[in-house]
Amino acid sequence: MDKRTLGQNLEVSALGLGCMGMSFGYGQPADKQEMISLIRTAVERGITFFDTAEAYGPYTNEELVGEALAPVRDQVVIATKFGFVFENGQQNGLDSRPEHIREVAEASRGVEALVPIPGQGVSLRGEEQVPVLRHEQEDQPVHQA
Numbered sequence: 001m002d003k004r005t006l007g008q009n010l011e012v013s014a015l016g017l018g019c020m021g022m023s024f025g026y027g028q029p030a031d032k033q034e035m036i037s038l039i040r041t042a043v044e045r046g047i048t049f050f051d052t053a054e055a056y057g058p059y060t061n062e063e064l065v066g067e068a069l070a071p072v073r074d075q076v077v078i079a080t081k082f083g084f085v086f087e088n089g090q091q092n093g094l095d096s097r098p099e100h101i102r103e104v105a106e107a108s109r110g111v112e113a114l115v116p117i118p119g120q121g122v123s124l125r126g127e128e129q130v131p132v133l134r135h136e137q138e139d140q141p142v143h144q145a
Helices: 032-044 060-075 098-107
Strands: 003-006 010-013 016-018 049-053 077-082 084-087 090-094
Touching: 032 060, 049 060, 060 077
Parallel strands: 016 049, 049 077
Antiparallel strands: 003 010, 084 090
8 A cells, every 4th residue: 555644754545534424424324333344444455544523423433433443543543623513412613712622632532742734634532642633624713822
């Protein structure tokens, strides 16, 4: 499998696997065990870059990807998008405030760094390693004091 370097040193497979449709967005969610098997087969075939988002479910897709990749977590990179507001299990707006970004990072456990790599990132709910987070869209100007 060909590799690509994101940023300065984040190496991933040239092909990635977008996981949204496994549990969200295209009708009824697929069978969880089948999707775990599919994700693990992708790893066996050389895929090391997986994409999800907190909005997919919400959270259920991140949980699926986390469970599937737990045995090989040190071999893969998981990207997730964040910056959403949820009420009663539904997306209800955007939130780009620094406090919310911290909340997302803490929910993803063990943030090592927040490194801006346009269009790329790494995170996952339930994970111990979270090198990079990706902000999907900005809802308002955010200024650091």
